[in-house]
Amino acid sequence: MLSMEFVAEIRRRHFVSGESISSIARSLKLSRPTVRKALKAEAEPNYQRQHQPTPKLxxxxxxxxxxxxxxxxxxxxxxxxxxxxxxxxxxxxxxxxxxxxxxxxxxxxxxAGHRPAMTPVFVPLAFPAGETCQFDWSHEVVVLGGVSQTIKVAHFRLTYSRQMFVAAYPRETQEMVLDAHVRAFAFFGGVPKRMVYDNLKTVVDAIFVGKERRFNRRFLTLANHYLFEPVACTPESGWEKGQVENQVGNIREWLFTPIAKFENFAALNDWLAIRCLELAGRRHPQQTTRTIAECFAEEQPLLKAVSAVFDGYVEKTLRVSSTCLIRVDHNRYSVPAEWANRVVSVRVTADRLRIVADSQIVAEHPRRLGRDQLICDPWHYLPVLEKKPGALRHGAPFQQWELPVSIRVVRDRVLKQDKGDRAFVELLLMARTLGDGGLDTLEVACDLTLQTGVVAAAVVLNEMRRLTETARPKALENIKLSMPTLQLEPMADCSRYDRLRSLRHEH
Known part of the structure; x- marks a missing residue:
């Protein structure tokens, strides 16, 4: 607070002595705005009282x-x-x-030494087209299949056009992160130069001084595939990716209020992609004469084209149990019987599992997201049935097997016959030898057998052989061949035969 004497001195030095404002500010160690304010003051300033009475307090x-x-x-x-x-x-x-x-x-x-937190101050940012995209996760509540649950939503936002993309997942595991990037780049039709993240455990393994990070190796494989530069924010500095931070709140209001209801994640994600396109019709927050879609149309050609889709799996090495099962995320999946008690590689993606052995995919399953579920392919256990046909009746893989109606009817009747277990296993073995179409052939054979009224495994086998036997070539007499015709036909000369007989008698 400047006294009236101080104000008077400043005014005299400027208006009488002609001293500049900068010179006065330097000599008196004041700011130039303070000097200017004093030059405008002609009366003693009236300051607000410093101590206000608080009788009620x-x-x-x-x-x-x-x-x-x-x-x-x-x-x-x-x-x-x-x-x-x-x-x-x-x-x-x-x-x-x-x-x-x-x-x-x-x-x-x-x-007490507790200083009030300074109001955050930021610098306005401007991003070139095609350069930067920001990423973040949010938690939302939805109803899937009639069950209310908390899901994770992956958010992407191109910082120039403000074009957004969101995808829903059951959790934030690394394969979900990889899958979200594959979906986002397909949606954008290209890849930006830089991707900005929080220090996610699925992205960053270690945080060092400043901006130095050690990124996860599998995540770096994704970055190297799409050739973008990953950038991690300073810890607890969400403003470094403020656009996507704001998007989280907006998306919650626009898309998840009231609660979204869908049958499954696939239907929800299809709807989210459509809504992202629709929301691009809104006005751009800075380029107010244009929409987000128009700005994105300008930015999209500057994104790097996707030459090949990344296979976003996370690989694990697991040992197959004696019951031909592996355990992934609290669920059990079957593996072909020949790999029981052996080590295999499991490639886990957001929606599938692939079991790899000897550099080949030996089994594949849709991924289940619940707990304590058994996912079996009955064909994996067929070699076991060949030795233990009795397991057909109570084996869990075969109780869950959704067979065509005609095969189920034949199975139920055959199992009531003597040695019916082994007989039906022989039908399954025959179907396996026929390859991909084996089950269809077995279904047709069972239909034909049921029409005869005599249901037995031997009859079904006979029908399957008849359906798959190789067709015989047509008889030659039934084929009209175009034969060449002679212009001069030879004459029959019987005298030649007589001469040969006479020569024989002479010798």
């Missing part, structure tokens, strides 16, 4: 101090704000306004 100050001292010992998240303290005082009988409480709390914290 007086008797409650001791209680307020006790609460502040108690809160100071708690973690920052658990401390009460001035507004919450004001509400607590009202419960105790305080009749005054909020202002005195707020000023008292601020004064107490300053005296």
């Amino acid at each position: 007086g008797e409650f100050q001791a209680q307020l101090i006790d609460w502040l001292e108690l809160d100071a010992k708690l973690p920052k998240r658990q401390r009460r704000t001035a507004q919450r303290l004001f509400e607590c005082l009202q419960v105790e009988g305080y009749q005054g306004s909020y202002g005195p409480v707020q000023r008292f709390v601020l004064s107490w914290k300053q005296q």
Whole structure:
């Protein structure tokens, strides 16, 4: 606060002596705005009083101090704000306004060494087209298949055009992150130069000084495939990717309020992709004369074209149990019997599992997202049935097997016959030898057998052989051949035969 004498001196040095504002500011160690303000002042400034009376708060100050001292010992998240303290005082009988409480709390914290947090100040950012995309996760509540559940939503946002893309997943595992990038780049029709992230465990393995990071090797494989530069934010500095941070709140309001209801994740993600295109019709927040879609049309050609889709799997090495099963995420999946008690590689993606052995895919299953589920392919156990046909009746893989109606009818009748287990296994073995169309052939053979009224495994086998036997070539007499015709036909000469006979007698 400048005294009136100080103000008068500044005015005299400038208006009488002609000294410049900069010179006065340097000599008096003041800012130039302060000097300018003093030059405009002709009367003594009227400052707001520094101490305001608080008659209604007086008797409650001791209680307020006790609460502040108690809160100071708690973690920052658990401390009460001035507004919450004001509400607590009202419960105790305080009749005054909020202002005195707020000023008292601020004064107490300053005296206790608690400085109020500075209001964040930011620099406006401008991003070139095709350069940067920001990524983040959010938690949303949806109803899938009639069940309310919390899901994870992957958010992408191109910083120039503001074009967004979102995809829903059951959790934030690495294969989900990889799959989200594959979907996003397909949606954008290209890849930006840089991708900005939080320090996700699925992306960053270690945080060093400054911006230096050690990225996850599998994630770097994705980055090298699409040739983008991964950039990790400073910890607890969400403003470094503020666009996608704001998008999280907007998407929650626009797409998940009220609660979205779909049959499964596939239907939900199809709808989310359509809504992202529709929301691109909104006005661009900076280029207000254009829509987001128009800005994206300008940015999209500058994205790097996708030459090949990345196979976004995470590979694990597992040992197959004696029951031909492997365990992935609390669920069990079957493997062909010849790999029982051996080690295989399992490639896990967001929606599938592929079992690899000897550099070949030996089994594949849709991925299940629940717990304690058994996912079996009955064909994997056929070699076991060949040796133990009795397992057909109570084997879990065969109880869940959805066979065509005609095969089920034949199976039920054959199993009631003597040695019916082994007989039906022979039908399955025959179907396996026929390859991919074997089950269809077995279904037709069972239909034909049921029409005869005599249901037996031998009859079904006979029908399958008849259906698959190689067709015989047509008889030659039934084929009209175009034969060449002679212009001069030879004459029959019987005398030649007589001459040969006479020569024989002579010798």
